Amino acid sequence: MTEEGNRPGLAVIIVGTDPASQVYVRNKCKDCEEIGVYSEEYALPAETSQDELCSLIDRLNDDSKISGILVQLPLPKHLDEKAVINKINPTKDVDAFHPSNVGKIMIGDYDFLPCTPAGVMELIAKSGTQVEGKKCVVVGRSNIVGKPQAMLLLHKNGTVTICHSRTKDLAQECREADILVAAVGKAKLITGDMVKPGATVIDVGMNRDENGKLCGDVDFESVKNVAGAITPVPGGVGPMTRAILMKNTVHAAEIN
Ligand code: GUN
Secondary structure (H helix, E strand, O other): OOOOOOOOEEEEEEEOOOHHHHHHHHHHHHHHHHHOOEEEEEEEOOOOOHHHHHHHHHHHHOOOOOOEEEEOOOOOOOOOHHHHHHHOOHHHOOOOOOHHHHHHHHOOOOOOOOHHHHHHHHHHHHOOOOOOOOEEEEEOOOOOOHHHHHHHHHHOOOEEEEEOOOOOOHHHHHHOOOEEEEOOOOOOOEOHHHOOOOOEEEEOOOEEOOOOOEEOOEOHHHHOOOOOEEOOOOOOHHHHHHHHHHHHHHHHHHHO
C-alpha cells in the first residue's frame, strides 16, 4: 500500500496523564512502527477544552495522511465523550465507537469491528471453539466491550446472555456458559466454582490485585484447572486488541 501511495496512517489522541492510557497509546504507536503504518501521537494536557479537541479531530478528518483516528478513553470529566466520538469521520473511526458504526454492527453490515470484541472472537476461533449453538455468557455491558461482544457472538449463532451488576445469580449464569467472556473490571470476580468444566474462558479485565499486580476479572489460578481453554492477563486479550486496531487502520486506508 505504501508503494502504491496509500500508506495507512493512524492518529492517536490522549488527553491527560492517566498512566494506563499512556501505556496503551505508546503500545499502539509502537505497533504502527513495527508494521510500517504512519502514526501521529497527540498528547494533550488535561485542561484541553472541548473546542480544542474537536478542532483537532476536524483537522485530522480532512488530513489525507491520516486514515484512522483514535481518541483514547476515558477522557477527563469536563469533556463530552459522546460529542467527541460523534466528531470522528465514521470511515476513520478505527475503534468503531461512532453511532453510525455501532448501528452497522447491529445489523451485521460493517466496515470496522470494535478492537477488543473482535480480538476476543479471534481468540475463541483459534482455540478451536465453535460458537454456533453454544451458550455464551458475557459479564459486563459496556459500550466498548460487553454490548458489542454479545452482538458478535450472536452473529456467530451463539445463544447469548449478558450479565451485569443487577444480575440475580451471577455464579449460576456463569456455570451454564460454554463460552464465558469476562469484561467488568473487577479483580478475580470469576472463580473456579463459577465455571463449567471444559468451558472456554476469555478474560478482558485489566485490574490490580491487592498487591498491586496486574490481574484480570478471572481468578486464573482457580479457573485454569476447570476451563478447557483460558486467556491470561496480561498477554491474552490485550495484544489481540492491538492487532485488530492495526487491521482496522489498514482497512481504513483502503476505504478512505
Ligand atoms: N480505553 C479502553 N479501551 C479502549 C479502546 O479500545 N479504545 C479507546 N479509544 N480507548 C479505550
